Amino acid sequence: MQPYKHYSEDPLDRVVRLASSGAVVIFSLSSCCMCHAVKRLFCGMGVNPTVYELDQDPRGKEIEEALIRLLGVGSAMPVVFVGGTLIGAMDRVMASHISGNLVPLLKAAGALWL
Numbered sequence: 001m002q003p004y005k006h007y008s009e010d011p012l013d014r015v016v017r018l019a020s021s022g023a024v025v026i027f028s029l030s031s032c033c034m035c036h037a038v039k040r041l042f043c044g045m046g047v048n049p050t051v052y053e054l055d056q057d058p059r060g061k062e063i064e065e066a067l068i069r070l071l072g073v074g075s076a077m078p079v080v081f082v083g084g085t086l087i088g089a090m091d092r093v094m095a096s097h098i099s100g101n102l103v104p105l106l107k108a109a110g111a112l113w114l
Contacts, residue, residue: 011059011066018063019081022050023111027067027079029055034090035078041097047111049080083109 009017019025024042028035030053042049054060054077067076071089080087082105087093096102106112 011062012070015063015066015070018050018052019086020084023047023083023109024049024106025081025084026051027063027077028053029064029077031055032077038078038080038090038093041093045103045106045112046114047106049111082106082111 015027018027024047026035026039026042026049028039028051039049039051052060052063054064057063064076067079068074070076070086071079073089076089078093079089080093082102085105087096087102087105093102096105103112
């Protein structure tokens with residue numbers, strides 16, 4: 001988990017900043033089975049994602065609410081960004097993977113080299 005340093009920062013601005021902090025960034029909840037599954041998917045592909053466990057951060061609820069607003073859905077976890085670009089929640093990640101679109105995105109972001 002990465003520490004959060006800018007406590008006066010707007011939650012949506014923080015999401016944008018953190019989402020750009022790595023080739024693959026996952027906003028997660030440590031007790032969420034879907035979050036665990038998406039982290040395993042990326043690790044199984046040889047990707048080392050940057051993971052922010054929102055339930056372990058004192059202002060994580062604010063970030064989660066910002067992610068829900070960004071996605072326009074009621075439940076957002078996990079939320080994945082590749083190369084700073086929003087991929088989406090688990091359903092969008094899996095759809096991208098199944099369609100064959102995820103690997104080229106990962107390669108373009110520098111998360112995969114094969």
